[in-house]
Amino acid sequence: MASLSDSVKLPCGLVFPNRLVKAAMAEMLAGFQNIPTPSLINVYDQWAKGDWGAVLTGNVQVDVNHLGNPFDVALSGEYTDAETNKDLFEKYRKYAEVSQAHGTPTIAQLCHPGRQSPRPAGRRGVFASTIAPSPLPLDMGDGFVQRWLGWFAFPPPREMTQADIDTVTRQFVDAARLMADAGFSGIELHGAHGYLIDQFLNPKSNVRTDAYGGSAANRAKFVLDILQQTRAVVPSHFCIGIKFNSADHTSSSFEDTMTQIGLLADAGIDFIEISGGSYEDPKMFTAGQQQPQPEKSARTAAREAFFLEFAAAVRTRYPSLILMLTGGFRSRAGAHYALSQNACDLVGIGRPAAIDPHFSKLLLDDSIEESEAQLKLNKIPLPFWAKMIPLAAIGAGAESTYYTGQIQRIAKGLKTIVPL
Template identity: 25%
Template sequence: MTKLFTPIEFDNVQLKNRIVMSPMCMYSCVEQNGKITPFHETHYISRAVGQAGLIMTEATAVVPEGRISHEDLGIWNDSHIDGLKRLNEQIHSYGAKTGIQLAHAGRKARLDSDIFAPSALAFNDSSKTPAEMAKADIDYTIEAFKDAARRTKEAGFDIIEIHGAHGYLVNQFLSPLTNKRNDEYGGSKENRYRFLSQVIEAVKTIWSGPLFVRISIDEYDSNGNTLNDILFFAGQMKQQGVDLIDCSSGGVVPASIKRYPGYQLKRCETIKQEIPIATGAVGLITTGIQAEEILQNDRADLVLIGRALLRNPYWPKAAADELNETLPALNQYERGWK
């Protein structure tokens, strides 16, 4: 059997294959209340029907002011639990596991309300300038991640991913480009890691299942985090019991990024080999052959598929056909599966 379709287990949660639906914002909460809509149900459940092993929700805000936009999903209130629970029940019925990406946008929030960040630096000339977070704001936000973990558990998710990439709040604390603080949360890499460390600790007081963290492994700026900084963060995460690092890149500051198939893989592979810790590969992975090469050569443990799954909810079937692999079909679809 190909490795792409070999099961893998994280902390007693077994995925039936290594294909993950990557978190992708849908900006579809039309009532701006953060609640699941019929669109979200169709969107996520169809990818479970298509046989992805893990369905990961889009960035789901732990506080209202942590949304990227007013149309984002939320988990800041107990009223969000029922919709997420209903979604999980449906996804699970098709044999997939579920993950939620807990998120806070920080200075990249595009909201009418006040926004917050480690330092009062706007993302660009057209962005709002955030308020610098006081210690009370930091404590409140860490508690919000903890409360979100409780709701995640009550909603029936299998995996939590903390969003520490793409220039959002956790990434803003990690990066010297965005963190200009002079207290215990700024300056050295140890201090810049402190916020993420405390978020992980808080989540783990509630959550005993698999814990992933997505980080930007390259900031495309010579004054940003170095590879050594990233390896330090990865090592700290391993010590704290993080199960997998989801290796994306960019988004911290405006940058021109040369994208090509597998453009984020080198550092993903380096983290996996040097720490070592399980990693997820993401970024222009579009074919089964490409995904299999990554896994067979031990460059990552999971492949996260984004745009290709937007184009084709049945991407796992297309990948299986490429690799001459047999992928079971739902009874309803057997006539068209062969």
């Protein structure tokens, strides 16, 4: 059976020294200038010492006008080259240097939130619209309170014009060139969790009738254009991966989903990270809590991976793809189980890495008994007022905020707090 300590070579030639990847999480440490700050770099200095196979950064937004939260790292304008944009280049060079100081490849996650950009997040103004493939607002629920809170938090989007699409495509490519010039080992396009790329891929949020809508292939055109144009401007050894949503896809759209994955594979994607959920249905935080999977094995480890069945289906269709599975892993046993099912090549670890930045060492150390190679994390209790609001995103937000707080404690050199 595959071992967690095995190295993994990507199609571009980049080698991950083991199979454990620190997954992307929101740090909220970029300040009001939305730049890599000393506090942010302090956190990555700790993760760099954790013996991870790779480290994925939190969101690097490609447009400072559209952020997932007010303190995301983001590009504030066009990037030309290291000489023209010296200050910008130097900030990211330091970020990449510290993150990889101990030999761990670091992959920058590039994102545009589209219609999931909250009103206070970004420099477009609180009353300005967001952008999306189609002018469909977020559906936070049918009740009056849910609809009002959805409108209050997220302005209705306007449909992107061809000029908008061309601009955002260029922003992704600019950001990728900056990451390559700065020394990062690669990028991951955020095509999950309901963000803009996912909005184009998903027929629920993309009802366009032009070249970007309709068929599965047309809905994939936006991300495929980004991928193709990025490949043309970065070194051949520079990794390009994608985070891909599984939770939005039903049995009726399964073939469309597999078609899109096949198009990404044909386009030369280096790896696909399987995740899931969106602000409307935050399975990336709650899959194991709201809808526990029926026990399919005597081993509790079988229930750790939220999206294992989908990953296994992708593996069957596209056996040569490098797959990363993220969501729910807490133990060596759980990671071993996913590998034993041939569902993935890489195991993404999120929240445990926010509590222990060196968690990978625990899982890789064979001298530690399997029963001890784990980190138990209880559900974050909601404040009393939150329990009165029928909105799934409230619970997901509480989970995310708690672990972001732990990341910020790491940045300050403080001891993290395990939720009890």
